[in-house]
Amino acid sequence: MLSSFRFTIGRAPAKPKSWILGSTQVCNMSTEMTHEVVPYKLHRLEKGPNLQVKCTRDEALKFYKQMRTIRVMETTASNLYKSKMIRGFCHLYSGQEAVAVGMEASITPDDSIITAYRAHGWTYTRGVSVKGVLSELTGRSTGCASGKGGSMHMYTKNFYGGNGIVGAQVPLGAGIALAHRYKGEDSVCIALYGDGAANQGQLFEAFNIAKLWDLPAIFVCENNGFGMGTSAERAAASTAYYTRGDYVPGIWVDGMDVLAVKEATRFAKDYVLKNGPILLETATYRYHGHSMSDPGTSYRSRDEIQEVRQTRDPIGKFSELATAAGLLTKEEIKKMDDEIKKEVAAAAEAAKTDPELPLEELYTYIYKNPPANTRVRGCDDTVWAPTK
Numbered sequence: 001m002l003s004s005f006r007f008t009i010g011r012a013p014a015k016p017k018s019w020i021l022g023s024t025q026v027c028n029m030s031t032e033m034t035h036e037v038v039p040y041k042l043h044r045l046e047k048g049p050n051l052q053v054k055c056t057r058d059e060a061l062k063f064y065k066q067m068r069t070i071r072v073m074e075t076t077a078s079n080l081y082k083s084k085m086i087r088g089f090c091h092l093y094s095g096q097e098a099v100a101v102g103m104e105a106s107i108t109p110d111d112s113i114i115t116a117y118r119a120h121g122w123t124y125t126r127g128v129s130v131k132g133v134l135s136e137l138t139g140r141s142t143g144c145a146s147g148k149g150g151s152m153h154m155y156t157k158n159f160y161g162g163n164g165i166v167g168a169q170v171p172l173g174a175g176i177a178l179a180h181r182y183k184g185e186d187s188v189c190i191a192l193y194g195d196g197a198a199n200q201g202q203l204f205e206a207f208n209i210a211k212l213w214d215l216p217a218i219f220v221c222e223n224n225g226f227g228m229g230t231s232a233e234r235a236a237a238s239t240a241y242y243t244r245g246d247y248v249p250g251i252w253v254d255g256m257d258v259l260a261v262k263e264a265t266r267f268a269k270d271y272v273l274k275n276g277p278i279l280l281e282t283a284t285y286r287y288h289g290h291s292m293s294d295p296g297t298s299y300r301s302r303d304e305i306q307e308v309r310q311t312r313d314p315i316g317k318f319s320e321l322a323t324a325a326g327l328l329t330k331e332e333i334k335k336m337d338d339e340i341k342k343e344v345a346a347a348a349e350a351a352k353t354d355p356e357l358p359l360e361e362l363y364t365y366i367y368k369n370p371p372a373n374t375r376v377r378g379c380d381d382t383v384w385a386p387t388k
Contacts, residue, residue, distance in 0.1 A: 030326035031057050037260035041252035043243040043279075048251055049267035053259040060318075060327040063105065063258050065336055067097040067315045070121040072344045073130050074288075077120065077137055081292045085352055086137045089164075090151045093121035095287040098314035099222055100125045102261025103190060107269060109158060110185065114173045115192040117152035118222075118286075119162035122192075126159040130344055134351035142354045146365070167193055167200030170219065174206040177217035177277075188216040188269050196227020198241050207245045207277065214276030218268045219245065221279070222255065224286040229299045242281035249275075255282030256314045285312065 033055050040048045055063075074094045080086045093100070096118070104125040107113075115122050123133050128144045136143025137151055144154050154162045160176060163169040173191025180187045193203065198221050210217045221241040225232055232239045242250035249271070253264040261282060268278045285308045289296030296305070309316075322328040363379035 029057070033322075033325035033327055035259050035321060037257055037263065038254040040264065041242060043250035044247070045249045045251065049263045053263045055259055055322075055327065057327045059105070060322040061332075063101055064315070064319060064322065064328065064333065065340065066101045066125060067258065067318065068337060069130065069340050069344070070097045070100070070124055071315060072340050073124065073133060074120060076344050076348050077134065078288065078292070080134070080138065080348065080351065086151070087139075088150055089117065090137065090292045091118040091290065092286070092288040093118055095308070095314070096222060096224060096255070096284045097121055098258040098261055098318070099255050099282045099284055102258040103220070103265045105262045106265035107188070107190070110187045111269070112158045112160065112176045112180070112187065112189040113192070114160040114169045114176060114189065115162065116166070116169055116194060116197065117162060117164050118194070119152065119154050123154040123156065123159065123162070126156050128154065128156050129347070131347035131350050134347045135354055138351040139356055140351060140354040141357045142350065146361070147357055148365075167197035167202055169193065170197075170200075170203045171206040173219070174210045174215055174217055177210065177215040178213065180216055181213075186273065188218055188272050190218045190220055192220040192222055194227060195221060195223040195225070195232045195239075195241060196230070196235065198244060199236055207248050207279070210277040211245075211248050216272045217277040218265070218272055219248070219277060219279045221281045222284055223281055224284050226286070226290070226299065228290045229294065231299065242279055245277070245279040248277050248279050250279040250281065252281045252283065255284030256312045256317065258314060258318055
């Protein structure tokens with residue numbers, strides 16, 4: 001069905017050269033588009049998110065820039081690891097950018113997020129600069145956790161990590177949701193985990209208590225198809241992760257579509273503030289291996305990865321959608337790409353050259369706000385002896 005058109009600013013041209021179905025245009029440049037998403041799958045819900053999702057030009061600029069920045073940042077992190085500037089564990093988010101960007105678009109800074117060790121993209125969308133992320137990866141004092149956390153343990157306000165224990169962040173997320181409720185805050189907690197962690201028993205305990213107390217928690221399974229090197233089908237009797245909360249309602253969403261994720265999150269936040277927890281499954285994909293020690297090609301073919309890049313890539317899909325609708329131009333996208341490359345390159349250089357913490361800082365900030373006269377054994381005392 002044809003949509004009516006209106007002009008939000010300026011004057012309508014006498015004879016517009018082109019029209020985009022479902023869009024508002026000014027001087028051949030759209031200010032808004034309507035996008036139809038892949039239908040959601042619902043569990044214990046009579047009604048789900050809208051299938052028609054609107055996107056403004058400002059949102060398109062923001063979403064593209066954020067997703068592209070995460071992609072370039074992760075590619076740079078991979079190179080830093082290969083050059084041995086990053087040590088230890090390093091789990092890259094490339095391919096999953098639409099989940100972090102889409103969800104962040106429908107929440108506020110007062111809402112909380114806690115995730116697993118694949119946390120770089122989430123750290124960035126929560127407000128940490130590219131330099132703060134890369135410097136943390138290289139153990140520099142200018143990192144978001146002063147270089148003490150590394151890849152798996154990044155934090156900022158209302159972002160509780162990056163957690164290294166598989167699935168352990170989910171009950172912590174339920175606790176954060178309880179804190180929001182206890183303090184009377186109109187906020188939610190999003191607790192994310194992967195399909196590999198979905199079989200952990202502690203998740204079901206968290207679902208249970210969250211539903212029992214109707215906590216404002218959004219549990220999100222980022223299903224990228226593989227738990228380390230094992231496909232979801234080989235690890236789980238049921239791969240319908242959005243139904244795994246049983247009595248907790250669930251939604252399946254195309255995690256490669258930033259607008260679908262945005263709308264599902266909007267719906268989920270509104271739901272949990274009124275009714276208690278909900279479970280989202282975002283169907284996504286990771287391009288790299290599980291970690292840097294995993295080439296990622298022994299349990300899947302290179303052709304499979306290439307096919308996803310060509311047909312489902314969240315950044316490519318969104319840029320095609322936005323340019324076809326007239327929200328963005330190819331020239332604008334190229335300009336953003338160039339600016340992002342420069343920003344990330346400068347951050348990478350700082351991550352190589354910024355100072356590391358001195359050795360004595362190894363024992364500081366064990367507690368954020370320690371009680372008065374608190375002493376930590378082995379840190380605050382040269383010689384420790386038990387109190388008699």
